Amino acid sequence: xxxxxxxxxxxxxxxxxxxxxxxxxxxxxxxxxxxxxxxxxxxxxxxxxxxxxxxxxxxxxxxxxxxxxxxxxxxxxxxxxxxxxxxxxxxxxxxxxxxxxxxxxxxxxxxxxxxxxxxxxxxxxxxxxxxxxxxxxxxxxxxxxxxxxxxxxxxxxxxxxxxxxxxxxxxxxxxxxxxxxxxxxxxxxxxxxxxxxxxxxxxxxxxxxxxxxxxxxxxxxxxxxxxxxxxxxxxxxxxxxxxxxxxxxxxxxxxxxxxxxxxxxxxxxxxxxxxxxxxxxxxxxxxxxxxxxxxxxxxxxxxxxxxxx
Numbered sequence: 100x101x102x103x104x105x106x107x108x109x110x111x112x113x114x115x116x117x118x119x120x121x122x123x124x125x126x127x128x129x130x131x132x133x134x135x136x137x138x139x140x141x142x143x144x145x146x147x148x149x150x151x152x153x154x155x156x157x158x159x160x161x162x163x164x165x166x167x168x169x170x171x172x173x174x175x176x177x178x179x180x181x182x183x184x185x186x187x188x189x190x191x192x193x194x195x196x197x198x199x200x201x202x203x204x205x206x207x208x209x210x211x212x213x214x215x216x217x218x219x220x221x222x223x224x225x226x227x228x229x230x231x232x233x234x235x236x237x238x239x240x241x242x243x244x245x246x247x248x249x250x251x252x253x254x255x256x257x258x259x260x261x262x263x264x265x266x267x268x269x270x271x272x273x274x275x276x277x278x279x280x281x282x283x284x285x286x287x288x289x290x291x292x293x294x295x296x297x298x299x300x301x302x303x304x305x306x307x308x309x310x311x312x313x314x315x316x317x318x319x320x321x322x323x324x325x326x327x328x329x330x331x332x333x334x335x336x337x338x339x340x341x342x343x344x345x346x347x348x349x350x351x352x353x354x355x356x357x358x359x360x361x362x363x364x365x366x367x368x369x370x371x372x373x374x375x376x377x378x379x380x381x382x383x384x385x386x387x388x389x390x391x392x393x394x395x396x397x398x399x400x401x402x403x404x405x406x407x408x
Contacts, residue, residue, distance in 0.1 A: 232353025300332035336368025
């Protein structure tokens with residue numbers, strides 16, 4: 100009886116030991132293969148996500164630049180087309196020249212040999228002057244436009260300050276922080292963001308002609324800083340050209356030319372996108388969207404008559 104019990108116990112122990120011996124762990128080769136397959140799978144998933152991101156954001160900066168440029172150039176074109184000009188009365192000047200003809204006749208030979216130097220009005224001076232037309236150089240533009248007046252109310256609901264306003268406005272475009280003389284009229288920075296080139300962006304300054312003339316006559320400096328708006332901090336390049344019907348000029352003065360230019364060319368340029376250092380989103384914009392240009396014709400301008408074809 101004891102022998103049979105011992106034999107049965109030893110047989111069950113051997114079966115348990117054989118079962119335990121058949122349960123083996125993963126070998127080093129199996130672990131290496133599993134790890135390799137996991138890395139390949141994760142790499143494929145990452146690459147697929149990267150390709151999807153590239154296609155989804157491809158052209159995003161270009162589209163944003165195009166939208167900003169379209170809005171800016173449309174606004175500038177609308178102001179240019181609203182420019183008004185009134186030719187000054189030359190009857191008084193003609194009469195004075197005829198009365199003094201005897202005095203000037205003796206010096207006609209000497210005056211013919213002299214070269215006449217034409218000085219254009221500085222755009223900063225033309226902004227608040229009692230004049231009409233277009234004044235500008237390559238970096239800034241001053242327009243005297245006619246725009247219907249919109250009544251403004253104070254936050255309390257009462258009418259404005261009571262200052263008389265007109266539908267005539269003075270509008271200027273320039274780069275805040277740039278070298279244009281109009282930019283010096285704005286006291287204080289318009290943007291809190293500091294840039295390497297010091298350019299804060301494309302700005303628009305506007306003012307009521309009546310208020311500007313009144314303040315100038317009173318000897319007060321017109322408060323134009325409060326009427327200056329920073330339109331696009333992304334823009335760091337701005338240039339203007341003026342077509343007289345024959346060639347492009349870099350300056351224009353309606354008081355000297357006695358007319359409006361036939362067209363005004365406007366070019367704006369964007370600065371490189373600003374990304375954090377070592378950012379995953381960093382990318383270079385296409386050169387085709389670095390600059391945008393528009394040519395705005397002035398329908399009120401007279402045909403060019405200085406050259407006979």
